[in-house]
Amino acid sequence: xxxxxxxxxxxxxxxxxxxxxxxxxxYRVALKKIKAYPKDRKAIDEALEIARFxxxxxxxxLTSVDGEYLIKRLQYEVRQSESIRxxxxxxxxx
Numbered sequence: 001x002x003x004x005x006x007x008x009x010x011x012x013x014x015x016x017x018x019x020x021x022x023x024x025x026x027y028r029v030a031l032k033k034i035k036a037y038p039k040d041r042k043a044i045d046e047a048l049e050i051a052r053f054x055x056x057x058x059x060x061x062l063t064s065v066d067g068e069y070l071i072k073r074l075q076y077e078v079r080q081s082e083s084i085r086x087x088x089x090x091x092x093x094x
Contacts, residue, residue, distance in 0.1 A: 016062040016063065017063075019062060020059070020062055020063055020065075023050050023053055023054070024070070024074065026046065026050055027047060027050040027051070027054075027071075027074055028074060028077070028078060029046075030043045030044075030046040030047040030050065031047055031074065031075060031078040032078055033046075034047060035078060035079075051071055054067035054068070054070055054071050055067050055068065055071075
């Protein structure tokens with residue numbers, strides 16, 4: 001039954017997923033730092049480097065998820081989470 005091997009159990013698939021998940025987490029952190037400190041050169045460089053990874057051939061070999069879509073989705077997510085959090089804080093001050 002080797003043909004029915006679950007991809008989630010494939011160590012190479014798990015490694016590819018772990019690489020991508022770490023890049024996603026790092027990109028979120030960099031975007032949040034940029035949001036808080038727009039002139040933070042280190043955070044900007046980090047975000048640009050990770051965005052290059054998401055657009056790279058290596059990334060494309062690791063996953064079928066479109067890198068450009070992922071970048072835009074994460075940017076949107078960070079913008080939304082910051083505005084939602086800001087809105088909650090204002091309503092709690094009353």
